[in-house]
Amino acid sequence: MNQESEWKPRILGFLCRWCSYAGADLAGTSRKKYPANIEIIRVPCSGRVDPLFIIKALRLGFDGVLVSGCHPGDCHYQTGNYRARRRMAITKKFLEYIGVEPQRIQASWVSASEGGKFAEVVTKVTKELKEIEPNRLFDDEE
């Protein structure tokens, strides 16, 4: 095996406690297979995720960031996920404009019962990230 395929991207996941966090839990307990390279921060709502968190994660060297919340209409606080959606949309486009690969900014709707979907999302995100290089954006020298 060459080095490229051995490289495992580090992902930081911001998961809503009402849905995706439980979804990730379910994926674990039901032994769904997904890459173990995601580190998870539980947030009260996807609407809590300030784009600053995403940029900070990239600054800290994470290869990708996943924000996951409740499906439209299901937000515990009515509108939090809609707000997250707008923010994520502009953040993704804007970061792409300044030169961040779009693959690094990821979002998903995963409910508490969708353990399978969570595993699938992490697998796909990992695959996409493996297609680009490790995050050296903030390194001093290239």
Add this chain to the structure above:
Amino acid sequence: MKNSEIEQRLRQEAKALLEQGKVDYIVGYEAGSLKFTTTPLITRNKDDVERLIVSPFIVNNLSVYLAEIKGRVGIAAKGCDSRSIVNLMQDNKIAREDVVIMGIPCPGLIDLKKIELLLGKDRDELDSVTRDNDRAVITIDGKEKDFPMAEVLFDNCLECEFPVPRESDVLLGEPCALVTGEVSKKTGIKELEAMPRRERWNYWKEEFSRCIRCYACRNVCPACFCQRCFVEESEPQWVSPTPKWQDNLMFQVTRNIHVAGRCTDCGECERACPMNIPLRSLAKKMYDIVDELFQYKAGTDKNASPLLTAYEAIEAEDFIR
């Protein structure tokens, strides 16, 4: 309508507002201490209104003072400024009834830096710069030179969408036409987008390694009204106070995301930057993204919800898994 006529009306209005007790303060422009420059005038003295001026150099977005001034304010506002004022209302920073907007139809402001580049002379060396319809007339050593306005206006003025204040209590002149033209190539959004991704990142890396973190861009920005900015938080410390390019870039990128839907492309951030960082190339891109995704134009409707607190049931979702 000539600036001198607008200026006369502005003085009359401002004086009346103070005399009738309708406002506590007048915020406008007066002649600055350097050639051509103007400077904000913030006063509660009715005699001071005689100092108010209107010229092609009234660059400051005066709405930046509104949240800070305690009392009712009569404010001179260009098209872009009036949009910033509307933003402040949308965000409940000021109440409509506490502000009297004296609208100045603005056909664009003259960028002295562009003139300096065109002539290879500093502004101190110019005798006069005036506007004659679509020409800018410059006298230097007694000789006149003229240029098309499109060559000397600020980039953001060339792409201005609302030269006439959308929200005003009194409009001080007739609506004026737009001057359009090519924006500076060096920092054009199109040019940046045409670059390979890595090159684009390196471009910003280079630009932000000059940043000294004076925060002028943030402090001139009426959309940056947080009492405590995230860069000044220490627990957790999001951004290092040390001006490394990484942290400078983080600061500016986050700032632009935070003011999305409030930025009116007034151009103040770029104009204020002493390190000549092309900040408008970030701000305007965000302005365009907001427009493209949500058909939202900042500060055009005081009754609308701020962009990032509103939503439609179905929108901009293609990237979500």
Add this chain to the structure above:
Amino acid sequence: MSASKKISKKDIVKILSQWNQEFAVLVPSKEGDVTRMARWDGKDTGFMDSHRNTVQPVKANFFPPMEEMFSFQKNKEGYHIELASPDEHKLLIFAIRPCDANALAILDMAFKDGYEDPYYLSRRKGTVLIGLGCTNPYGSCFCTSMGGSPFDSTNVDIMLTDIGNEFLIEEITEAGKELVARTEELEEAKKTDEAKAKQVKETSYNKVTRKIDTRDIDKKLLASFENKDYWEKVSAKCISCGICTFLCPTCYCFDINDDLLKKQGARFRSWDSCAFPVYTRMPMENPRVEKWRRVRQKVCHKFEFFPMSFGSIACVGCGRCIRLCPVNWDITQTIESVPEIT
């Protein structure tokens, strides 16, 4: 007395190259349209046409916007601290303006006072300053009111006057004399060169039209310290950014912060500004929350406190704070409007 010497502009590369063997030669340079003193590349002569002072003051070459003070690592034995290695070369600054040279003399006092500042002083030690008189001062310049002038040579080693095709040399200090003595390719100046230089100086002096009166300014400021109305009035349009202090050649306030990333740690010093509310913010209290207190601090530090401690006003009249201010806040107007003592 031997006749003075001059540098022919066509020989500038040859002469700077000689100096570059011995020193790190800095010349006015342009980066992203911002002018500052930077390491000469060995061929550039573009700075000969830039007849205006740099945006970034020369202080930045001795007291940079940020610098690593030391780095640290943790191992089994505990923390290990390592000092940042000092620059090897002594600096030679070519075409420094008299105001910026005077400003370095002010910084010297501040950084030498009490406990010496090793970072600033090690860079400063052995520096040769080659002044170039201002033939085209800005409208914002007011050096003649601050004890200087466009050709003030008090704090340079060698003073140059642009007389057209040549720079006329005045040797000011011993170090300057020695450098001139060992420099080849210099030409002998003629009587007419000196007459020309005299005329250039006079013309320039008269070009500085902004004047302020600083007589008794420290006493007036002391008397007005509690005059809140006055300070609120003069500070009204200030937006509390750091431009006027960061780009002031005599402002030296700084911040110290640690960075720890990927297990590599370092302590950095960076510019700080009394204009920022966080500058004095403590967890429970901030003595300068209000803008007028911060503006007062800036003005009083330069014109009252620094003179009390060091006997000299901490302003050289370079005018950067005026011309770079986004709202045209003008310190000369403030100084002129300090109430008279009643």
Add this chain to the structure above:
Amino acid sequence: MTVTDMSQRKKFFANDNVYLPHIAIIEKVIDETPGVKTFHFNFKDEKLRKEFSFNSGQFAEYSVLGVGEAPFCISSSPSRSDHLEFATQQVGKVTNALHRLGVGAEIGFRGPYGNGFPLDFLQGKNLVFVGGGIGLAPLRSLIWNAIDNRDKYENIDIIYGARSPDDLCFKYDLDAWDKDKTINITSTIDKEDKSWSGRVGFVPKVLEEVAPSASNTVAIVCGPPVMIRFTFPVLIKLGFTPEQMITTLEKKMKCGIGKCGRCNIGNLYVCRDGPVFTYAQIKNFVSSEY
């Protein structure tokens, strides 16, 4: 020239660089109140351990490497030198990090800085200590110093208060001083509390009630700014002259040596010319800047 002469100050620079910290090791941590801890520490370097000395009232810059530096006074007495102490309230980035440290942890230390209390001036006089909350920290250094040199001073009065009984710092000291017949101590809390049988009331008010004589006396005041502000007028009422009133001030500091700029009161820097000042020195600026 009004700058303080620094030539007599003791200097213990690491590597000739005033900004380089020495490494010190925490030997003991005492929970004073919820949110306030005292740290006992010693230098890692044996030589420095022996040579180091300081005056009561001087401070130092302490750092958790990677987090940052913060200034605190040395709260132990130079007369008891087997280790050094500082106390700090958990209020910000650096203090949070310090509070997470335990015995054996390494911290950075540079100092001592500042002037310290004017021992020569205080000798042969009555001392009145007025302290509030964690403001007792610099005072206790001098109090223990005075107790250990008891014959050099006349009467010693201590008036110390905190918000509640739980907020009283250095309770072990308060007990010891209570037992010491050669000094008078009055403790007070701001508001009535079931667990408290002592005096109740704000420090300035209690000071007014205790009413120590101003004759041949120096009052030494340290506490929260608001306490200091209200204490001076009381002392003036009791007949103290500005020269008889001493305080030690707290400001945000970074360099500790009068360069970084932020801790000034007029042309005086709290870190360089203070932190100990007579009221006479700062009275022009006290009302608006402190």
